[in-house]
Amino acid sequence: MMSGTVKIAWKNVTKRFGNRTVLDGLSLEAYEGKSLVIIGGSGTGKSVTIKTALGLIAPDKGHVEIDGQKVRPGDPSDPGLDQIGMLFQSGALFDSLTVWENVAFKLLKAHKMKRAEARARAIEALEQVDLEPDVANRAPRELSGGMLKRASLARAIVTRPAILFFDEPTTGLDPVTADVINRLIVRQVKSLGATAVTITHxxxxxxxxxxxxxxxxxxxxxxxxxxxxxxxxxxxxxxxxVQGRSIND
Known part of the structure; x- marks a missing residue:
């Protein structure tokens, strides 16, 4: 079992939707500067586990802690949230914004950074995921699937977060592009010294x-x-x- 400083702790977290119990007293820790990958079949509660840490879903029982402080579901002022970057499965870029505005969205809206400074930070983040600066002014619809995923990764790292969440980061990508994204994720996690939590099949x-x-x-x-x-x-x-076979094989 890994040791070190616990960055995120799920403590006896239970969550039900109607009569269905999705999380049933789940306890888990993610350690500072380490990469935790959560696996499991569809519908086993992987996404809900992440959403409870993000404060998007309130547990019915138990709680989640970041740096020993309870996550406050639904409270955008929760200090734990400010140190989080998130790569969504779909990328989740806004069609109405340019790529750099998507990458810098948190800098512009939450940090109230001036546009020129935010754009420079966004381009820096794009370069860190091997995208050329001229991508910054494009619309998301002009990007390939792999480029979209990289731009989404740039958005996740642009605030230099201490925690990174990755939701199925290689879904829908061909094996070569998936390998590129995996290597970029590893590089950025190590560069930031971040705690990473990934859910994946x-x-x-x-x-x-x-x-x-x-x-x-x-x-x-x-x-x-x-x-x-x-x-x-x-x-x-x-x-x-792990081997991708039926338990009865």
Missing amino acids: DMASMRMIADEVAMIEDGKIRWRGGLDGIDACADPAVCAF
Whole structure:
């Protein structure tokens, strides 16, 4: 089990939607400067786990802590939120804004930075994910899928956050582009010294990004350990998931 300073802690988090229990007393820690990858089947609660840390969803029981302070769901002034960058599965860029305005959105709206300074920071972030400065003035619709993902990564890192969340970062990408995105994620996490939490179905992505892996099943952590222990895990369900086969095979 990994040791160090706990940056994010989910403490006995339970969340229900109607009669369906999505998280069932889930407890998990993400350590400062380390990369945690959460795996599990569809509908097992991976996205809800991230959303409780972002304060977008309030647990029915339990709570989430960032730096030992409880996350306050629905409170935009929660100080923990200011140190978070997020890469959404779809990219989630605004069609009505240029690429640089998308990247600098938080700088402009939350930090009230002047446009010239924000644009310079946005271009710097774009260059950090290997996009040329001339991409800055394009519309999102002019970008390929891989370029969109890179621009979204630039938006996630532009504030130099201490925490990065990645929601299925390689979904919809071909294997070569996915490998590029994975390498960029690793590079930026290490450059920032950030705590990273990624949810993914992509085992190649897991193997490249993770220091530690946690598998969710039935709203709880079924297995957790270092990346180097995932293949030697004695749990047949974990082995089957990682190897992409039915547990009955």
